[in-house]
Amino acid sequence: MQRWSDLTDVPPDLGPSVVTIGNFDGVHRGHASVLRRMALDAQAAGCTSVAVTFTPHPLQVHRPDDAPPLLTGDVDRLDLLEGTGLDAVLLLPYTLEFARQTPEEFVERYLVGALHARTVVVGRDVRFGWQNSGDLSTMVALGERYGFDVEVIDDIxxxxxxxxxxxxxxxxxxxxxxxxxxxxxxxxxxxxxxxxxxxxxxPHRIRGLVVHGDARGRELGFPTANLAQDAAGMVPADGVYAGWLRRTRHADGSPVATDDPVLPAAVSIGTNPTFDGVQRRVEAYVLDRTDLDLYDEEVVLDLVERLRPTLRFDSVDELLTQMHADVARVREVLEGAASA
Incomplete structure (x- = not known):
């Protein structure tokens, strides 16, 4: 899949295309179903299938205090979009200046001038252009003016x-x-x-760089990989989860060389109330491994099941007893998930 971040990246000789527009946060089953079908239809028609999307999410620009937490960062979103069979994604930087375009300016510049759209695929609730002034009827009218069809996708x-x-x-x-x-x-x-x-x-995924924490887990015999506060992917409710940890790359971008890139893990999310913690953290203990040095590596956590909420224990001994029980339960859950 080709990945473009500017109109200058789009090949000037790009043939007719089938284009869709959206944020595609999470690339959930509804997104994937529409995009797979669109890619197949475009291929059958001899067209290039293109998704136009934005970074950051428009609400983070217009209403940052009300913007929802993002399910996926750009890295995972692009990988997931590629998995649908699309030929290309145009990931546009979303700014206030970009948002000032009229609906017609957006369509003429991006969909027609750059992508040579033959068909534009949208939902009934599509909104685009300055102050979301463009809607489905606007897109249909612009299609008639510029010579492309509009295909409406109902909710999946x-x-x-x-x-x-x-x-x-x-x-x-x-x-x-x-x-x-x-x-x-x-x-x-x-x-x-x-x-x-x-x-x-x-499974839902969180991606982040491993940073130094309090080293309290190592002292207790359960060394954890602490994710940086800017990790990508919505952090779920506090608690202990069963999941998989995958090592991806070093901080400098070079790939991690390892024979075991995917590892079973117990993931703790919360403020560590037993030790009067105040900062919410995501940390993962890789089962049966005390030899790992993951600092300054990027890892992803795929969360499989929540085992329990975060609890405050009256003593370290009580906490250790529960941690051993959690690890046993994580092993059971992941063995079941692996054999399913």
Missing amino acids: TPSATADEGSAEDAAADALRRRWSSTWVREALAAGDVRQAARVLGR
Whole structure:
């Protein structure tokens, strides 16, 4: 998949394209279903399939205090978009200046002038241009003016994508609402990473650099990898989770050379109330490993199941007893997930 961040990156001889526009936060099952179908239809028509998306999220620019936590950072979002079969993604920097374009200026410059759109795929609630003044009727009118078709995609519900999950998932979700990033955020806010995974089509991921912490876990025999505060991916409710840790790259961008890149982990999220902590942290203990040096490495955590909420213990001995129980439960959960 080609990745463009500016109009100058787009090949000048790009042929006719099928284009869609959106934030695609999380690239959940609804997104993936639409994008896969779009990519196949574009291929059949001899067109290039292109998704136009933005960084940062527009709400982070217009209403930063009200902007929702992002499910994925740009690295994972682009990787997930590539997995749908798209030919290209145009990731545009979103600024106040960019937002001042009229709907027609946006369409003429990006969709027509650069991407040579033959078809534009949008939802019924599409909004674009200055103060979101462009809507579906605007896009249709502009299509008539500039010579492209507009294809409207209705909301995708669990029943429409039942073949993409298990029969159990489909039955559990059949009466629920459409796939959406909001649904994922609600599940994560409640600590329900299993439900989040049903909507996403995969475990929820947090990506970040490993930094130095208090070293308290190492003193207790459970050394943890502490993620930096700017880790990408919404942090779910406080608690202890079973998950997988994958080593990706060093801080300088070079890949990590290892024979075991994916490791089982117990993940703790919270303020560590037993030791009167105040800063919320994400830290992971790799099962049965006290020899790892992950400092200054980027890692990703894929969360499989929440085991319990964060608790305050009256003594270190009580905490250690619970930590041993947590590790045993994490092992059981991940062995079950690996064999499923």
